[in-house]
Structure formats: structure tokens, C-alpha cells
Amino acid sequence: MTDSPRTAGVLDGYRVIDCSIAMAGPFAAQRLGDLGADVIKVEPTTGEWQRHAAAGGARGNRINVSFLSLNRNKRSLAVDLKSTDGAHVMRELLATADVFLQNYRPGVAGRLGLDYESVRALNPSIVYVSISGYGETGPYATRPGQDLLVQAMSGAMLSAGRAGGPPMPAGQYLADAVTASTAFEAVLAALLHRERTGEGQLVTVNMLDALTTLQMQELSVFTVGGVPQERGTEPNAHVYIRAPYGVFETSDGYLALGFADLQTLGRLIGEPSFAGMDPEIEGWTHRDELYARTAARLGEDTTANWLDLLLPAGIWAGPVYGYADLLDDPQIAHNGTFVTYDHPTEGRITVPGFPYRFSVTPARIDRGAPLVGEHTRDVLTELGLPEDRVAQLLDAGIVAESSVSEDAVEPAS
Numbered sequence: 001m002t003d004s005p006r007t008a009g010v011l012d013g014y015r016v017i018d019c020s021i022a023m024a025g026p027f028a029a030q031r032l033g034d035l036g037a038d039v040i041k042v043e044p045t046t047g048e049w050q051r052h053a054a055a056g057g058a059r060g061n062r063i064n065v066s067f068l069s070l071n072r073n074k075r076s077l078a079v080d081l082k083s084t085d086g087a088h089v090m091r092e093l094l095a096t097a098d099v100f101l102q103n104y105r106p107g108v109a110g111r112l113g114l115d116y117e118s119v120r121a122l123n124p125s126i127v128y129v130s131i132s133g134y135g136e137t138g139p140y141a142t143r144p145g146q147d148l149l150v151q152a153m154s155g156a157m158l159s160a161g162r163a164g165g166p167p168m169p170a171g172q173y174l175a176d177a178v179t180a181s182t183a184f185e186a187v188l189a190a191l192l193h194r195e196r197t198g199e200g201q202l203v204t205v206n207m208l209d210a211l212t213t214l215q216m217q218e219l220s221v222f223t224v225g226g227v228p229q230e231r232g233t234e235p236n237a238h239v240y241i242r243a244p245y246g247v248f249e250t251s252d253g254y255l256a257l258g259f260a261d262l263q264t265l266g267r268l269i270g271e272p273s274f275a276g277m278d279p280e281i282e283g284w285t286h287r288d289e290l291y292a293r294t295a296a297r298l299g300e301d302t303t304a305n306w307l308d309l310l311l312p313a314g315i316w317a318g319p320v321y322g323y324a325d326l327l328d329d330p331q332i333a334h335n336g337t338f339v340t341y342d343h344p345t346e347g348r349i350t351v352p353g354f355p356y357r358f359s360v361t362p363a364r365i366d367r368g369a370p371l372v373g374e375h376t377r378d379v380l381t382e383l384g385l386p387e388d389r390v391a392q393l394l395d396a397g398i399v400a401e402s403s404v405s406e407d408a409v410e411p412a413s
Helices: 024-034 065-070 084-094 116-122 147-154 174-197 207-214 216-223 262-269 287-298 303-313 323-327 330-335 376-382 387-396
Strands: 015-019 038-043 074-079 099-102 127-132 201-206 246-249 254-258 316-319 338-343 347-352
Touching: 015 024, 024 038, 024 065, 024 074, 024 099, 024 127, 024 174, 038 084, 065 347, 074 084, 074 376, 084 116, 084 387, 099 174, 116 127, 127 174, 147 174, 147 207, 174 201, 174 207, 201 207, 207 216, 246 287, 254 287, 254 303, 262 287, 262 303, 303 316, 376 387
Parallel strands: 015 038, 015 099, 038 074, 099 127, 127 201
Antiparallel strands: 246 254, 254 316, 338 347
């Protein structure tokens, strides 16, 4: 995807078999691919579920945006794992792998012969990662591990908003994204252990634990500090942070404000009642009052004027962006947060890039998300299957392939 000579990635030489669907598993595997791992996405001959579920209705040309966003830097092997020949292909592939990642429903991996014990028998040094919604066993093991449901169970929705008001879901697929990052971290740690000892292992990650442990500070305040999770009558942004803390309406938009010194804030916004208040005392005992009075004052002027006044005084304040504002922000441009590249069927696309920087082995995009089975022939040939055998598997529908040549989009100049 780039004209410059390829720089080795941190994970060059590692092979990852990605048998996951939806977001958490594919996102974790994509992160590994961004760092240079050879990620082979093994999917049904009809394609992974996410190919057929377009978030926002963004369907794309041949690849919808949901799948496109979570499967770059991967090759696609489309194979029927329920068939004898397909299972044989998978076993050969697993013998070449360093990491195997799956988020099958309970019991599916075992029925396919892809449970940990079966895979370890083929490849004792493999790092086997199993992602679930609530855990591999236990009373909720068979429940659907969907993002919103996990957010709801984690307790996080009742840490913001008004008392008596509805719970507040995050504006992101938070449980999925946190689980993906957790799995990514776990793979790196397990690979480091294998480098030191030669020993592979089973790694299990579940969405509920990932989102619960993300709330390390909040839950410790509850369990250790004994402070109840009580929302006020005003929409303070978090129950465990003193007021004023949240998003406030201005005369032309919104402004985020946090941890303000009450003396300074009161002077700047023209609220004399804040004089003499201790933020570490009244910030808790008068939380709703402080929020309401701050809101009334900030509604009298524009966001830009308030920022010009508050920021030089050391008040923690910032604008509230939509996605269009975010893409236009100078810091985002300076950081190179978004990357633009040409995809063979979807054209020129701009997407979020990488959350890390390496001075010697940078992350990069070598290929966009693949078509179903786009690399089936390549992968099977690498495994040593002769061309006539590959042709037999294709003819029998055991494996499938797609070509980009029939409707490739010319790269933008």
C-alpha cells in the first residue's frame, strides 16, 4: 500500500491465524498485522459475519466499512472447516503458526477440533488466545457477549448522568475495543514468554473482565474507599470526580470542563459565590449547586471566548468535537492520527492509523482488508499443496477465492 521500501515490523516473522468474528478478535489481530505479523484470516467460504453486517449502513463496493476497518494487513483463506479436507488444511496451517486467535461460541472450537488441547497437540509452542463474552465457564458462559450488554453489566453506565435518569452508554463500542486491546497485550506478553522459554500457552480474555478491570480506579474507590456510586441531580460527568466536571452548553455549542480551581473559575466566569470555597470540600458537598451555577454562567458566551479566557489561566477546558471537527483538528494532523491509502476495490480511504510509534520498526499498512478468500491460493501453495490439489479443493467448494481484478478501482493520483 506504500511506494517506499518496506521496513521490517516488530512482529515480522510471526504468523497469526485469526478465526475470530465481529470486532474484538479481528481488531486485536489487525493490531498484530499492523506491527508486521503475517495474519491469515480463516473464514467460511461465504465470508465472515462482519462482511454482511454494515455498521451505519456503510456497505462499500465489495467490502463494507465495518469489515474494512477491522481487517487490514491480513490475508484471507476461505475454507469450509466442517469438511474433512478443510479440517486437514487447517491442521497444516496451524502447524506453521505462532498465534491462534478465536472467539467461537462455547463448544464450537471443540466440534471443529480447534480447542486448545487439539491445537497444542499439533503445535506445542503455539500461543492460543480464546476471547469470550463473560468467561469460558460459569453461569453466563453461553450468554451473548455483545458490547452494549457488557457495558450495562460492568456498572460503568451508572457513573455518569443524573440521579433517576437513564444509564449512560459510551459513545464507542467500548467493551469490544477494550477487549481487543487486552487480547493484543496478552499476545505480546505470551510471545515474550515463549521467546524466553520456548513454551506456548493458553490465553483467555473475556469482555466483562476487560471492561471491569478498566475501571480500576472507580471500583477501588467503591471497594476500598467505601464511597457509594451515587449520581447527583445535575449531569456531572463522573460520580467519583468533584464538581464542576462535565460538558456545559455555551451560547454557540458545548465546552468540557474538569478539575477547576473554584476561586479562579468563579472570578473568570463571574460567579462570586465560588469565593472562599475549597474544591476538595465543597466540590463534593455542593456538587449539584456548583454544576448548575457553572452551567448558567457558561451559557452566556461562546465556546471560543471561554477557551480564550480559561486556558491561559490554567483551567482544564476544551471543545466538544464531532467527527468532522476531529478530522480538521491541527493536533490530529500533526500526529498523523489518520492514514490515507488506496484500496483495490474501495478506492482511496482515510481511516484511523496506529496508537503507537516505533522509531526503528514502525507500524504500516501493507494491504487493505481482503476479499473473501483473496489469498486462499497463495496460502495453500505456501503450505506445499500442488496446483492440481488446490484446483480440486476449489472445484469441490471446500475452499473459495476471490479476485480484485474484475472491479479494481484505479488508485487516486
